[in-house]
Amino acid sequence: QVQLEESGGGLVQAGDSLRLSCVASVRTFSNYGMAWFRQAPGKERDFVAAVSGNGGTISYVDSVKGRFTISRDNAKNTVYLQMNSLKPEDTAVYYCAAAWLRFGRVLSTYNYWGQGTQVTVSS
Numbered sequence: 001q002v003q004l005e006e007s008g009g010g011l012v013q014a015g016d017s018l019r020l021s022c023v024a025s026v027r028t029f030s031n032y033g034m035a036w037f038r039q040a041p042g043k044e045r046d047f048v049a050a051v052s053g054n055g056g057t058i059s060y061v062d063s064v065k066g067r068f069t070i071s072r073d074n075a076k077n078t079v080y081l082q083m084n085s086l087k088p089e090d091t092a093v094y095y096c097a098a099a100w101l102r103f104g105r106v107l108s109t110y111n112y113w114g115q116g117t118q119v120t121v122s123s
Contacts, residue, residue: 002026002112004096009117012086020081022096033103034079038092052103059105086121093118
């Protein structure tokens with residue numbers, strides 16, 4: 001059973017930075033594509049960023065390009081989301097997701113999910 005645990009969320013002001021972390025309880029972390037999604041109140045869960053198992057392929061939603069950076073440390077079973085220049089519209093619950101031997105931008109690609117961490121950006 002794959003378990004994902006996110007941390008690093010919080011309340012910040014516009015322009016500030018946060019780094020989210022997600023630790024996976026798996027034996028072969030490098031075989032999992034990893035992604036971050038987010039869900040604002042009353043809205044659907046949307047793709048933010050994804051990274052392939054070896055870290056060689058990365059994808060971002062256009063609205064975060066140049067501000068967010070996804071990375072992974074396979075030795076620590078951890079994926080990160082560095083979020084800079086945060087905006088109020090980034091406010092959401094951020095979810096970490098994992099997919100065995102797959103990678104992509106579509107929610108249904110991922111079959112393992114964390115509980116989420118709240119990010120609130122005040123103006």
